[in-house]
Amino acid sequence: xxxxxxxxxxxxxxxxxxxxxxxxxxxxxxxxxxxxxxxxxxxxxxxxxxxxxxxxxxxxxxxxxxxxxxxxxxxxxxxxxxxxxxxxxxxxxxxxxxxxxxxxxxxxxxxxxxxxxxxxxxxxxxxxxxxxxxxxxxxxxxxxxxxxxxxxxxxxxxxxxxxxxxxxxxxxxxxxxxxxxxxxxxxxxxxxxxxxxxxxxxxxxxxxxxxxxxxxxxxxxxxxxxxxxxxxxxxxxxxxxxxxxxxxxxxxxxxxxxxxxxxxxxxxxxxxxxxxxxxxxxxxxxxxxxxxxxxxxxxxxxxxxxxxxxxxxxxxxxxxxxxxxxxxxxxxxxxxxxxxxxxxxxxxxxxxxxxxxxxxxxxxxxxxxxxxxxxxxxxxxxxxxxxxxxxxxxxxxxxxxxxxxxxxxxxxxxxxxxxxxxxxxxxxxxxxxxxxxxxxxxxxxxxxxxxxxxxxxxxxxxxxxxxxxxxxxxxxxxxxxxxxxxxxxx
Amino acid sequence: xxxxxxxxxxxxxxxxxxxxxxxxxxxxxxxxxxxxxxxxxxxxxxxxxxxxxxxxxxxxxxxxxxxxxxxxxxxxxxxxxxxxxxxxxxxxxxxxxxxxxxxxxxxxxxxxxxxxxxxxxxxxxxxxxxxxxxxxxxxxxxxxxxxxxxxxxxxxxxxxxxxxxxxxxxxxxxxxxxxxxxxxxxxxxxxxxxxxxxxxxxxxxxxxxxxxxxxxxxxxxxxxxxxxxxxxxxxxxxxxxxxxxxxxxxxxxxxxxxxxxxxxxxxxxxxxxxxxxxxxxxxxxxxxxxxxxxxxxxxxxxxxxxxxxxxxxxxxxxxxxxxxxxxxxxxxxxxxxxxxxxxxxxxxxxxxxxxxxxxxxxxxxxxxxxxxxxxxxxxxxxxxxxxxxxxxxxxxxxxxxxxxxxxxxxxxxxxxxxxxxxxxxxxxxxxxxxxxxxxxxxxxxxxxxxxxxxxxxxxxxxxxxxxxxxxxxxxxxxxxxxxxxxxxxx
Numbered sequence: 001x002x003x004x005x006x007x008x009x010x011x012x013x014x015x016x017x018x019x020x021x022x023x024x025x026x027x028x029x030x031x032x033x034x035x036x037x038x039x040x041x042x043x044x045x046x047x048x049x050x051x052x053x054x055x056x057x058x059x060x061x062x063x064x065x066x067x068x069x070x071x072x073x074x075x076x077x078x079x080x081x082x083x084x085x086x087x088x089x090x091x092x093x094x095x096x097x098x099x100x101x102x103x104x105x106x107x108x109x110x111x112x113x114x115x116x117x118x119x120x121x122x123x124x125x126x127x128x129x130x131x132x133x134x135x136x137x138x139x140x141x142x143x144x145x146x147x148x149x150x151x152x153x154x155x156x157x158x159x160x161x162x163x164x165x166x167x168x169x170x171x172x173x174x175x176x177x178x179x180x181x182x183x184x185x186x187x188x189x190x191x192x193x194x195x196x197x198x199x200x201x202x203x204x205x206x207x208x209x210x211x212x213x214x215x216x217x218x219x220x221x222x223x224x225x226x227x228x229x230x231x232x233x234x235x236x237x238x239x240x241x242x243x244x245x246x247x248x249x250x251x252x253x254x255x256x257x258x259x260x261x262x263x264x265x266x267x268x269x270x271x272x273x274x275x276x277x278x279x280x281x282x283x284x285x286x287x288x289x290x291x292x293x294x295x296x297x298x299x300x301x302x303x304x305x306x307x308x309x310x311x312x313x314x315x316x317x318x319x320x321x322x323x324x325x326x327x328x329x330x331x332x333x334x335x336x337x338x339x340x341x342x343x344x345x346x347x348x349x350x351x352x353x354x355x356x357x358x359x360x361x362x363x364x365x366x367x368x369x370x371x372x373x374x375x376x377x378x379x380x381x382x383x384x385x386x387x388x389x390x391x392x393x394x395x396x397x398x399x400x401x402x403x404x405x406x407x408x409x410x411x412x413x414x415x416x417x418x419x420x421x422x423x424x425x426x427x428x429x430x431x432x433x434x435x436x437x438x439x440x441x442x443x444x445x446x447x448x449x450x451x452x453x454x455x456x457x458x459x460x461x462x463x464x465x466x467x468x469x470x471x472x473x474x475x476x477x478x479x480x481x482x483x484x485x486x487x488x489x490x
Numbered sequence: 491x492x493x494x495x496x497x498x499x500x501x502x503x504x505x506x507x508x509x510x511x512x513x514x515x516x517x518x519x520x521x522x523x524x525x526x527x528x529x530x531x532x533x534x535x536x537x538x539x540x541x542x543x544x545x546x547x548x549x550x551x552x553x554x555x556x557x558x559x560x561x562x563x564x565x566x567x568x569x570x571x572x573x574x575x576x577x578x579x580x581x582x583x584x585x586x587x588x589x590x591x592x593x594x595x596x597x598x599x600x601x602x603x604x605x606x607x608x609x610x611x612x613x614x615x616x617x618x619x620x621x622x623x624x625x626x627x628x629x630x631x632x633x634x635x636x637x638x639x640x641x642x643x644x645x646x647x648x649x650x651x652x653x654x655x656x657x658x659x660x661x662x663x664x665x666x667x668x669x670x671x672x673x674x675x676x677x678x679x680x681x682x683x684x685x686x687x688x689x690x691x692x693x694x695x696x697x698x699x700x701x702x703x704x705x706x707x708x709x710x711x712x713x714x715x716x717x718x719x720x721x722x723x724x725x726x727x728x729x730x731x732x733x734x735x736x737x738x739x740x741x742x743x744x745x746x747x748x749x750x751x752x753x754x755x756x757x758x759x760x761x762x763x764x765x766x767x768x769x770x771x772x773x774x775x776x777x778x779x780x781x782x783x784x785x786x787x788x789x790x791x792x793x794x795x796x797x798x799x800x801x802x803x804x805x806x807x808x809x810x811x812x813x814x815x816x817x818x819x820x821x822x823x824x825x826x827x828x829x830x831x832x833x834x835x836x837x838x839x840x841x842x843x844x845x846x847x848x849x850x851x852x853x854x855x856x857x858x859x860x861x862x863x864x865x866x867x868x869x870x871x872x873x874x875x876x877x878x879x880x881x882x883x884x885x886x887x888x889x890x891x892x893x894x895x896x897x898x899x900x901x902x903x904x905x906x907x908x909x910x911x912x913x914x915x916x917x918x919x920x921x922x923x924x925x926x927x928x929x930x931x932x933x934x935x936x937x938x939x940x941x942x943x944x945x946x947x948x949x950x951x952x953x954x955x956x957x958x959x960x961x962x963x964x965x966x967x968x969x970x971x972x973x974x975x976x977x978x979x980x
Contacts, residue, residue, distance in 0.1 A: 016536035019529070020510065023517060031521070035707035036724035039509070042762060046506035050540055217525035234526035272532060 003066035004074060008273065010063070011081060014054045015272040019230065021047055026229040026236055028107070030221045041104035048100035055088040073275065076456050080274030083156065090139045099132050103401040110399035111224055119370050119388045126398060127366040130359050133403050137360060147360045150404035154281040155411060157458060160357060163407045166414065166473060167350050173477045177484060178343050181331045184488040188326030192317040195246040199312045203246070204239050204253040206308065211257045211291055212443045213237070214264050225396045226252040226338075228259035228288075231278070232271045235260040246309070247328060248339060251292050258291030259284055261443060265451030280459035281405060285412020286419060287446065293342050293413075294420040294479070295442050299325045300434035308437070326487050333381045335390035342480060344381075346413060351376050352395070352406040360403055415463045417476025419446065422467040493556035494564060498763070500553070501571060504544045505762040509720065511537055516719040516726055518597070520711045531594040538590035545578040563765065566946050570764030573646065580629045589622050593891040600889035601714055609860050609878045616888060617856040620849050623893050627850055637850045640894035644771040645901060647948060650847060653897045656904065656963060657840050663967045667974060668833050671821045674978040678816030682807040685736040689802045693736070694729050694743040696798060701747045701781055702933045703727070704754050715886045716742040716828070718749035718778075721768070722761045725750040736799070737818060738829060741782050748781030749774055751933060755941030770949035771895060775902020776909060777936065783832050783903075784910040784969070785932050789815045790924035798927070816977050823871045825880035832970055834871075836903060841866050842885070842896040850893055905953045907966025909936065912957040 001009070021044065028040055064082055069075040088096075106125045113122035134146065141149035147160045201220075208220060218230075223238035230236055237256035241249045262278045270276040278284040295301060305328075306321040318324045331341045337348040355372060358364035364372055373392040374385045385391035397405055423430060423445050433441045449466035456462075463471045484490070491499070511534065518530055554572055559565040578586075596615045603612035624636065631639035637650045691710075698710060708720075713728035720726055727746035731739045752768050760766040768774040785791060795818075796811040808814045821831045827838040845862055848854035854862055863882040864875045875881035887895055913920060913935050920932045939956035946952075953961045974980070 012532070013536040013539060016529075016533045017540065020514065020533050020537055023533075024510065024513065027513060027517065031709060031711075033705070033707050033709055033724055033726075035704070036722075039506075039723045039761065042502070043506045043510050043513075046503040047510060049503060050507065214525070215523070217523050219521060219523055221521075232526075233529045234523055236523075271529065 002068070003063045004068060004070075007060065007063035007067055007081065008077065010054075010057075010059070011077075011274060012272050014051065015274070015276065017047065017051055017054070019232065019234070019272070021051065022230050023234075026238075028104070029223045029225070029227065030238060034108075037108040038105065041101050044104045045097050045101035049093065049097045052088060052091070052093050052096040055084055056093075060085045073456065077274050080455055084274075087140060087153070090142065091136055092139065095132065095135055095139065099136060099401060102128055102132060103399065106399040106401075107396065110393070110396060114224075114389050114393040117388045117393070119393065122393060122399070123366055123369075126369075129399065129401050130366055130403075133401055134360060134362065137403075147357045147404060150360065151407065152404075154402075154405050154408050155459060156280060157460065158282070158407070158411065163353065163411070166410070167346070167353065167407075169473050170346055170410070170414075170477070171350065173481070174343060174346060177481055178331060178347075180490050181343060181484050181488045182333075184490060186489045188330045188487065189318055189323065190330065191245075191247060191324075191327050193244075193313065195243055195313050197241045197243055200241045200243075200246050200249045201239075203308060203312050204249055207250060207253050207296075207305075208237065208257045210437050211254060211295075211439045212261060213257045214261075217264055218260055220253070226256055228256040228263075231263035231266070232276055233264075235263040245339075246313070250305070251296060252338070254296040255288045255292040258288035261291070261447070262287040262451045265447040266454035267452045270454045270456075275453075275455040277455060279453075279455045279457065279462060281408035282411030282415060283450065283459050283462055285409050286415030286463065287412075287450065289409075289412050290416040290419055290423075290446065291439070291443075294416060294423075295430075295434060295439050297328055297342070298431065298434055300431035301437075301439070302328050303435055304437040329484070329487055331484065331488075333383050335377075335383070335385060336394055338394075342413075343484060346410045347380055349406050349410045351380055353410075356398070356403050356406065414473050414476050415471055417473070417479055418463055418467045418469075418471045419450070420479060421475040422449075492558070493553045494558060494560075497550065497553035497557055497571065498567065500544075500547075500549070501567075501764060502762050504541065505764070505766065507537065507541055507544070509722065509724075509762070511541065512720050513724075516728075518594070519713045519715075519717065520728060524598075527598040528595065531591050534594045535587050535591035539583065539587045542578060542581070542583050542586040545574055546583075550575045563946065567764050570945055574764075577630060577643070580632065581626055582629065585622065585625055585629065589626065589891060592618055592622060593889065596889040596891075597886065600883070600886060604714075604879050604883040607878045607883070609883065612883060612889070613856055613859075616859075619889065619891055620856055620893075623891055624850060624852065627893075637847045637894060640850065641897065642894075644892075644895050645898050645949060646770060647950065648772070648897070648901065653843065653901070656900065657836070657843065657897075659963050660836055660900070660904075660967070661840065663971070664833060664836060667971055668821065668837075670980050671833060671974050671978045672823075674980060676979045678820045678977065679808055679813065680820065681735075681737060681814075681817050683734075683803065685733055685803050687731045687733055690731045690733075690736050690739045691729075693798060693802050694739055697740060697743050697786075697795075698727065698747045700927050701744060701785075701929045702751060703747045707754055708750055710743070716746050718746040718753075721753035721756070722766055723754075725753040735829075736803070740795070741786060742828070744786040745778045745782040748778035751781070751937075752777040752941045755937040756944035757942045760944045760946075765943075765945040767945060769943070769945045769947065769952060771898035772901030772905060773940065773949050773952055775899050776905030776953065777902075777940065779899075779902050780906040780909055780913075780936065781929070781933075784906060784913075785920075785924060785929050787818055787832070788921065788924055790921035791927075791929070792818050793925055794927040819974070819977055821974065821978075823873050825867075825873070825875060826884055828884075832903075833974060836900045837870055839896050839900045841870055843900075846888070846893050846896065904963050904966050905961055907963070907969050908953055908957045908959075908961045909940070910969060911965040912939075 024044055032040060067078055069078055106129055109125045110122055137146035137149045145160060151158055151160060204220060217233045218235050218237060221238050222240060226238045226240055228235060228237045237260045239249050239253045262284055266276055302325045303321040306324040309316060318327050329341065331343045334340060340348050355364060370392050377385050423442060427441050427445050430442045450462055453462055457465060460471060514534055522530060557568055559568055596619055599615045600612055627636035627639045635650060641648055641650060694710060707723045708725050708727060711728050712730060716728045716730055718725060718727045727750045729739050729743045729746065752774055756766055792815045793811040796814040799806060808817050819831065821833045824830060830838050845854060860882050867875050867881065913932055917931050917935050923931045940952055943952055947955060950961055
């Protein structure tokens, strides 16, 4: 066997073990008995120890030195493996195992603290996680910026500076749009009523199907914080059900369907190779967000959805499809990021981006986080946080060590804006199909332009190739101003 | 750290990774999407490769040579680790990985073949599995008997000769009892009617609770072939629902509850150590069988169950609790081992024991298995097999490589007979509690006498210590003759 073949055979087992870690994560958040939490921490710690040992095996260095790529695909394989090897060899095995163990436990503590609205219960663990992540960042940064070192894990090539500049360009137009919308004379009505859990789940399945989810290679379950998990031929989605708020379940489902369809849409030749996963969190989020917003919250699709909801739940509190379109896109200064409308969403991310940069820089102590969060929330949204579960305890991310992850949500929104512009220019019948309850013309274009490539191209590159131009904030902002200007009759 | 401490720390991670393999097995048989079958095979293969490498790591040999046990517990740890090390180092890594991969795929193929009653579809895979198991047996046997080498994996210390002798002593009294029962003038009525799946699952949960199942450390799901899985603080059970046959779901549930309670009852100090699992399949089955039969099918408990079933399903087709007791214990020459009554059950096992010994010895070709099965079934039970799903395709075991496993079911029945005799002698209020719907006095005695010890004692030793005498077939046969003599008014 050549060095390239040996490396790829070795890598295949590592990818398979990485998939197993994903399965354990899914299990933990959907079906695992509560009493298993500590034991699961040890199990995940042991597996992460194995993965870390494999990813830092010195043979990889030898193979990388000798491997001769035959084509673009093999070059991309080597790029991913080299990147992982260089990052992982900087992290001591002890730290990798400890991080896996602590974050596994922290997730359970976070969930309980959130349920009890008890910040104090969560702080000691969060402090531990932040300390470990700072240690990891220092090992990775090699003298460079700590936050950039973490961000690079989720979005290769991105920096805090480039993200900060993006936010600087987004903020004024988003804030202006929000103020105009909130001050508008015309305000869509909220959706009121009781929406039984079973019917919501039935609708959720229908929605995943409408967006092309392959049920033979996935499944839908309930979770506290909806997520998607796995790749290749096993990409599962989760949702949540609140009986007074069916739009929560509906759009969580469509969002996670977008993530899972990305994984399921990757070229089967890339299965269990470094190209067999979505290339970055930003590109991943571009898929979930375009499914959720530009497609799922479009006038065309909400027209179809209005009919389905009427069938499932009887007459709704809003009169017709046009009113429902406004309701689905209602702009409000809510507490919760995952429930935020398209106008407010990125403002929620900006808050987290600034706070987590400070925590990683060491300029914000975990003990002061709640105060900082609440002050910033009041400043940005004009509303005081009422409960920790609506404030700093709302997201799972920090408990599981995901620092540098939040800004990829906004990158995803920006990329979704770019993709939507190109999609609409190239595919004429998107809305006609959505009005019939199928996203197929759109999802086929996305599979061909983005999803099937997996990790073949760099994140910005895959978007640029799909759109025929460099990504920028303009298409997203133009889309938002046009859509909400229309809905709010500005 | 001493050699003992180093060995135990290393072993802990291996145990944790072994638990992960169990979780994947659970996932595969309960929730995994069908399209993930092949990928899962690769995932399990990669994990088994890691486990095999860890279990054969030469450092274990060094630690074993230097480790000084401080007490009985550490001696038992070393005994388990030495045994595993000696067995595993005989199996080449390639064979271990190949076995894991092939049996993972074979399970899916078996399930499909069973569904379609298509033996031909299953044979090529089974042939592959048998060839690999013979190779494994040859590596393990080191010149000794091939079948004994496999049997020893499930029941340390047992041999085909000792099992054969046990069957020789069981068979005549069981056959005589069966003939007397089938020829009796009094015959209990079958249970007839339609029993909705939801109510059966509700009842299944109630039954697991009645037998002390700890829901914070387990869960109940559906599976094609009911099983229990996991240990420590995550021991899950599965059941199946046939709407015309609620007793299937009921006693599968109680049976698997017995297995899970054994794992959950082990001393928490043994968590993720070699003592933290049930000590053998025979002892495991003694727990599931005593829960299911000597307790669950007792007159006292079926009296309570009759009331609960009447509440769930309305009036039953049998008139009263006494008639229901007969119905639950009805003896019939059915096709399916897992549905067999207590009198026939071990006869089903004897058939499998003889056929699998021949397959491993190479005196029965896989291609001839169906004919051999059907001929033997007709001879033993007086009925011709109608469909492969009622014949050689009914059990999952051979597809997943479990050769040498079946006889442990009968060992478990024999051990359950011994334990029941001792339990009834020592604990006076077992039946009074069962009549009130709780097995607590019995399960507490079993936890104290058997379950909490985990792997501390040898299999026969743990039963002998619990009963105060060497295990033998007599208590089981005495119990069966008394019970069925009474029910059938012999």
